[in-house]
Amino acid sequence: MQGRVYPSSSAASSPETLLCTDCGSVAGESAHSQLFIVCVTISPAEHGSGTRVLGEMDKPLISRHRVDSDGSLAEPPSGAPKVGILGSGDFARSLATRLVGSGFSVVVGSRNPKRTAGLFPSSTQVTFQEEAVRSPGVIFVAVFREHYSSLCGLSDQLAGKILVDVSNPTEQEHLQHRESNAEYLASLFPTCTVVKAFNVISAWTLQAGPRDGNRQVPICSDQPEAKHIISEMVHAMGFMPLDMGSLASAREVEAMPLRLLPAWKVPALLALGLFVCFFAYNFIRDVLQPYVQEGKNKFYKLPVSVVNTTLPCVAYVLLSLVYLPGVLAAALQLQRGTKYRRFPDWLDHWLQHRKQIGLLSFFCATLHALYSFCLPLRRSHRYDLVNLAVKQVLTNKSHIWVEEEVWRMEIYLSLGVLALGTLSLLAITSLPSIANSLNWREFSFVQSTLGFVALVLSTLHTLTYGWTRAFEESRYKFYLPPTFTLTLLVPCVVILAKGLFLLRCFRLRLAKIRRGWEKDSAVKFMLPNDSILTEKTSHV
């Protein structure tokens, strides 16, 4: 079957074909086989307002995939809604596979069908562009923007049909053109209805099916009926349509795949900046100082030891930076005596990035735990142990046991594990699927209260690590204090401020402000007597 050019089949020839009750056009198959919700073989112009929409109960309960015993996609039943695709590239091939798997009859229009037919599922018709656009009412335009004008010769055949623009501009093209690709296509084919869809779905996701990758398909068009038809097709293919309004939104839809984790940019840079600073500081203290002052080569510490001293510093400071903006916002509200004045932009942005900062803190803390597990595996650690044992034999010390050190280590490890466990809870509840299953109070309890508990546990973990080291002169290398003393600064400020806001005078005033009281307002304001009601104020 490969490499053949197939003639278009007549959809209406099947005895199982359903007719649209409004205009008599082909709507789909009978209920006992494959069902389709909308009539897609006709253009909206031909169809008028008579799109046939079957109910939810008419949808098949089993997958729409029909696979032959040899694993290839079976022929679509005659009468299946016919869809056209212009272009025979990667996207067109994946789209055709998905459409055939979803029960559509597909006809592909190529400039060279002989060459490309073998790359498509055997049930797909691959033919010349003019032939391909003749019968389907919906045509996917799977070619790049710069080649749109080469399709202008098809204007007459395309008149009145729905053109689905799947294209994605490059970043440069997006900046260069003020009008979106979809609007440009609409300007080239004024007699067609252009719908923007599927551009956010990669060829790979289309081929693999909606189980892999994003399932949402943003759709926009100036014609609600055309948008509805494509939305139903998106549903039939196993994806989730997302109505983005008119074609004027196409630029926004086209910008979606260009984004690279926009909410993570600032938090990631912050984490990287902290890592570089702490790494440099630890390098100076743990590697450079022994080399310069004692002539000892400790550069081997760089890959594991210095990284493992740096990671907890970054994790701990990041965690405190999750709670610092809340403290600053509360202080601002107290000072202004109102909640109705906007926070400065930098604080607003900071508040919005707390989730990402918290997740990066969790990431660094997890890496710190993994590195710590690996410490005894290092060759340098084994040599140190052997050397210590030899030294012990030489100095005739049979039993070394420092009770204080033993306790310090036990408590230090336990607090670290508890802090990491609490942080994991925070990270898990920030997943959308988990967050959606919690009500506002539960979510706020986990993120606010448990998060603060994690910060306190991390502070105790750091303090037990430090113990008395901050007061020992030998710990000040190049007059630089131990790293943990630096990391304690911000978290201690946050914990103290939180403690301060728990004082009755601040707590009540803050609660009043968050329920709408204003310092300069003439309206007298009383807090409810019920303490539970008082607590139900909006928190930053």
Ligand code: NAP
């Ligand atoms: P591709 O592999 O390069 O295919 C482009 C196709 O355009 C060619 O195979 C060619 O088919 C056709 N074409 C029609 N007129 C042409 C002309 N004058 N010059 C050159 N080619 C012409 O690209 P693609 O990856 O399939 O992408 C196609 C469209 O889908 C693009 O707009 C892209 O932004 C969009 N898209 C792609 C993906 C993806 O993952 N690949 C994801 C989302 C959106 P014939 O030679 O058979 O005519």
